[in-house]
Structures are given as structure tokens and as C-alpha cells.
Amino acid sequence: MxxxxxxxxxxxxxxxxxxxxxxxxxxxxxxxxxxxRLLRFESRLERALRVNAPADADARVVxxxxxTARTSNRALRMRRGWLAMAASVLIIVVVAGSLWLAAPHPSxxxxxxxxxxxxxxxxxxxxxxxxxSELAQVLRDSRMRLNxxxxxxxxxxxxxxxxxxxPHLVVQTEMGPVTVMVLVHESVGKPVPFxxxxxxxxxxxxxGHGSLAxxxxxxxxxxxxxxxxxxxxxxxxxxxx
Amino acid sequence: xxxxxxxxxxxxxxxxxxxxLRPDLLRFAFWLSRDLALAEDVVQETMLRAWKAQDSLLNExxxxxxxxxxxxxxxxxxxxxxxxxxxxxxxLIAREEPMLAAAQDQDLAELRAALFKLPEEYRExxxxxxxxxxxxxxxxxxxxxxxxxxxxxxxxxxxxxxxMCGEDTRLDPEE
Numbered sequence: 001m002x003x004x005x006x007x008x009x010x011x012x013x014x015x016x017x018x019x020x021x022x023x024x025x026x027x028x029x030x031x032x033x034x035x036x037r038l039l040r041f042e043s044r045l046e047r048a049l050r051v052n053a054p055a056d057a058d059a060r061v062v063x064x065x066x067x068t069a070r071t072s073n074r075a076l077r078m079r080r081g082w083l084a085m086a087a088s089v090l091i092i093v094v095v096a097g098s099l100w101l102a103a104p105h106p107s108x109x110x111x112x113x114x115x116x117x118x119x120x121x122x123x124x125x126x127x128x129x130x131x132x133s134e135l136a137q138v139l140r141d142s143r144m145r146l147n148x149x150x151x152x153x154x155x156x157x158x159x160x161x162x163x164x165x166x167p168h169l170v171v172q173t174e175m176g177p178v179t180v181m182v183l184v185h186e187s188v189g190k191p192v193p194f195x196x197x198x199x200x201x202x203x204x205x206x207x208g209h210g211s212l213a214x215x216x217x218x219x220x221x222x223x224x225x226x227x228x229x230x231x232x233x234x235x236x237x238x239x240x241x
Numbered sequence: 242x243x244x245x246x247x248x249x250x251x252x253x254x255x256x257x258x259x260x261x262l263r264p265d266l267l268r269f270a271f272w273l274s275r276d277l278a279l280a281e282d283v284v285q286e287t288m289l290r291a292w293k294a295q296d297s298l299l300n301e302x303x304x305x306x307x308x309x310x311x312x313x314x315x316x317x318x319x320x321x322x323x324x325x326x327x328x329x330x331x332x333l334i335a336r337e338e339p340m341l342a343a344a345q346d347q348d349l350a351e352l353r354a355a356l357f358k359l360p361e362e363y364r365e366x367x368x369x370x371x372x373x374x375x376x377x378x379x380x381x382x383x384x385x386x387x388x389x390x391x392x393x394x395x396x397x398x399x400x401x402x403x404x405m406c407g408e409d410t411r412l413d414p415e416e
Binding site: 030042045047052054241 | 368372
């Protein structure tokens with residue numbers, strides 16, 4: 001197999017596990033680099049396709065909904081337009097007020113920080129990576145993989161968090177060990193920086209996959225550097241489901 | 242979706258199945274039609290048809306491809322009924338901006354806009370492969386194409402998309 005054949009194949013199917021493709025990739029630095037870049041693009045493509053599907057309170061199947069009432073959603077939508085507009089204004093006011101009052105993000109950050117106390121050994125500086133099979137096992141339940149771009153993962157456990165098992169990773173970075181928690185069941189609307197109990201970090205929204213908490217130890221940790229690392233880790237995640 | 246299933250287990254199971262699949266079905270219909278309102282109509286009609294034909298679904302594990310096939314037919318029907326006029330893609334993108342927008346990630350929004358511009362013959366197999374996890378053979382069966390034709394469309398689709406997104410395509414092979 002030559003480079004053109006290889007690239008043609010993986011452009012058609014970047015996840016093709018054909019052994020012939022793997023052999024060529026392992027032997028060719030150009031194609032190996034090309035594949036890494038393509039997989040990053042593929043990860044973005046997958047996220048782009050996973051648009052937020054709006055919930056529809058009217059979505060029912062017959063005969064829960066009378067056949068005679070099968071006016072198209074479009075017509076119903078127009079008829080209810082004015083009412084919806086008025087309701088929207090009210091909802092925006094109520095939701096904005098509720099968000100301001102409830103301020104849920106700090107509590108999520110607090111829970112992440114609280115979780116750190118249970119696994120202090122995870123913060124060790126080391127150059128020993130966690131075995132790939134062990135890492136894959138931890139990530140599998142969250143339907144994800146991690147490209148090497150994320151950095152060396154020295155700790156990987158599946159931990160209970162708010163009623164779900166979530167991946168708890170430690171990545172060795174230029175600023176020392178950084179903890180990553182993949183919170184597919186927890187959504188935030190925007191990046192939430194935090195500085196609590198001796199930890200500084202950020203919770204990033206991940207479209208269609210909840211959020212990602214990334215934090216470093218110490219009040220002097222550079223939050224910009226943590227945010228940069230968080231973006232790098234996020235870019236290295238490949239969602240598989 | 243408030244369910245008034247009234248103790249009918251068959252109906253309740255079907256309703257639960259629809260609820261669990263609806264987000265992916267809606268995404269598929271959206272990328273097929275590039276029109277959220279139409280996608281919602283198509284998915285709703287698909288569920289109605291699926292309910293009536295549920296006896297033909299022998300294995301719930303195969304429900305997703307079964308629904309997707311119905312969606313494709315239903316979308317084709319809506320196309321025939323309404324004889325949809327040729328549309329300006331930029332207008333479509335502007336109209337669906339709320340769905341295409343990606344908070345904190347302008348690249349993602351641009352990629353979605355590029356997907357809107359990708360011809361349907363390339364967009365559909367890409368969506369089936371990347372979003373729905375279909376293999377080449379499964380896409381070929383769904384679209385009634387040969388495996389080779391599917392691979393060609395996927396290759397061209399990705400290549401066009403990468404070009405539209407400003408990716409470095411110097412190492413991409415030629416046709």
C-alpha cells in the first residue's frame with residue numbers, strides 16, 4: 001500500500017481498523033501525522049453533527065395523539081407563535097432570575113474539589129503512564145477515547161460522582177499534574193473558572209457531552225495555563241458514541 | 242414528553258423507545274433536510290408510521306436503522322408533496338442559526354455551516370457514518386449503493402468539507 005492509497009482509504013473512513021492501513025501508518029511518519037490531524041478534524045466533525053436536539057413536549061406517537069389532531073407541527077407552531085413569544089419573554093425573565101439566584105456552577109466546582117480529597121495519591125508527579133488498556137477501560141463507559149495530544153496520563157479511575165461513574169484522570173503537564181474529570185452528565189452554559197479549597201481550575205462545556213472539569217493544585221496555579229491545558233485535553237477527546 | 246400510557250405496556254415500551262431515539266432521529270432528519278421545522282415534522286410522521294408498523298420490528302436492538310429508513314422515506318415523501326423550491330444555502334444557514342451556533346466554539350459553527358453547503362449526496366453518507374456509526378456496508382445497504390460508491394462519496398465529502406473549513410489539504414490525495 002502506498003501513501004496515496006492509504007490516505008484515500010482513511011479519508012473515506014478514518015476509523016477503518018484494517019491491519020494493512022495500520023501497518024502502513026506505523027511505517028510512515030507522514031501518514032501517521034496526517035492521520036492524527038485527520039482524527040482531530042473527525043472529532044470536531046462529530047461534535048458539529050451532534051447539534052442539540054430540542055425537546056418537544058408534543059412529540060407523541062399514535063394513538064396517544066388523536067389522528068384528527070395531526071395538523072403539521074409547522075401549522076401548529078404558527079398558530080401558537082404569539083402565545084409562545086409572550087411565554088418566551090416570561091420564561092427568559094424567570095430562568096435568568098432562577099439562574100442568578102441558584103448559581104449552580106460553584107456547587108459543581110465544589111463537588112469536583114471535594115472529590116479530590118478522596119484520592120490524594122493521584123496527584124503524584126511521575127513519568128509512568130497508566131497502561132493503555134486500563135485507560136481505554138476507564139474511558140469506554142463514557143464512550144470516548146483520548147488522543148496522545150492530551151499529554152501523558154498517569155492516573156485513570158472510574159469514580160462515582162453525583163450518581164454516575166465518571167472518568168477521573170491525571171495528566172502530567174508542563175505545570176505539573178493536572179486533574180481531568182469527564183462529566184458527561186453535568187452541563188454548564190459557559191466556561192466556569194473556580195478557585196476553591198486550594199484548587200484552581202475551569203469547567204468547560206462540551207457540546208452534546210456535558211462538561212469537562214480540569215484543575216490544578218495550589219492557589220498560585222496559573223488559571224490561564226489550566227484553561228489552555230483544558231482546551232488541549234478537550235481537543236484530544238474522541239467521542240465514540 | 243408526558244406520557245399517558247394508561248397501563249398499556251406495549252404502548253409504553255414503544256413510547257419509551259421513541260423517546261430514547263428521538264434526539265438522534267431529529268439530528269439525522271435535520272442534517273438531511275437542513276430545516277428544523279421540517280425535520281420535526283418528518284420525525285413526528287416517522288413515529289406515527291413506525292407505531293402502525295411496529296409488528297415488523299422484530300428486534301428492538303435494530304430499531305434505530307429501522308427508524309432511519311422510515312425517516313429517509315418520509316423525507317422523500319415530503320419533498321414530493323411540497324416540491325420544495327431551490328433554496329439559497331446562505332438563507333438556510335441564517336434561518337437555522339440557533340441550531341448551528343456553538344457557544345464558545347466558532348470553529349464548530351463554521352463547520353456546521355460548511356456541512357450545510359455540502360451536497361446531499363456527500364452529506365448523507367457522512368452523517369450516517371460519523372453520527373450514526375454506520376459501517377460502509379450498512380450505508381451501502383441503506384442508500385442502495387455499492388460499497389465502492391459509498392467510499393467514493395465519503396472521500397469526496399470529507400475532502401470538500403476540509404477544503405471549505407480551511408484545513409491543510411496539501412497531503413490529501415487527488416481524485
